[in-house]
Amino acid sequence: MKLILTQPVSGLGTPGDVVDVKDGYARNFLLPRKVATPWTKGGQKQVDSITAARSKRALKSAEEASAAKGRLEGTTITVAARAGQGGRLFGAVTPAEIAEAIVAAGGPQVDKRQIEVPAPIRTLGDHAVHVRLHEGVSADLTVTVTAA
Structure with missing residues (x-):
């Protein structure tokens, strides 16, 4: 299942990353904890906004x-x-x-x-x-x- 991460997941990725995980891991762990959302065609706008927000919060350099x-x-x-x-x-x-x-x-x-x-x-x-x-x-x- 293809997902967009909304929060950092150790060993998987950071917010804004598009990851491909097994269906059970997505349904039972990532989606109920709201650390990821399903990938859609309009998901690129969400990925861009998450990446922009992450860059603002990160240390400057x-x-x-x-x-x-x-x-x-x-x-x-x-x-x-x-x-x-x-x-x-x-x-x-x-x-x-x-x-x-x-x-x-x-x-x-x-x-x-x-x-x-x-x-x-x-x-x-x-x-x-x-x-x-x-x-x-x-x-x-x-x-x-x-x-x-």
């Missing part, structure tokens, strides 16, 4: 992304969360909370969809997080979760 990478990799981000006995959190630390903590620490404005957490953060301590800043430019940073 790869040089700025490289500078932001240098600032991010040199810092440790601290997030305070409610925790119970034994260091288990009540819930998990979300990418949105990490994005807010990056800005609070003096880092660049990062969209929560650019933050990839390999496993849900549900314990206190240090955790590795991957941030996609620009195409080909990404930063790995450490998030320290403390009890609130």
Whole structure:
């Protein structure tokens, strides 16, 4: 099935990409989560608008992304969360909370969809997080979760 991606999908593509996927993957995962729409003949206008919006939101250039990478990799981000006995959190630390903590620490404005957490953060301590800043430019940073 041919689809137009409306949001980034790890391992598949970015918004505005036209992808060909299996019917079940499209019906059961991509379409219900509204991360893709079916391809139509008039879909080219939608692809153009998504691409234009993405370019406005992206960092201005790869040089700025490289500078932001240098600032991010040199810092440790601290997030305070409610925790119970034994260091288990009540819930998990979300990418949105990490994005807010990056800005609070003096880092660049990062969209929560650019933050990839390999496993849900549900314990206190240090955790590795991957941030996609620009195409080909990404930063790995450490998030320290403390009890609130």
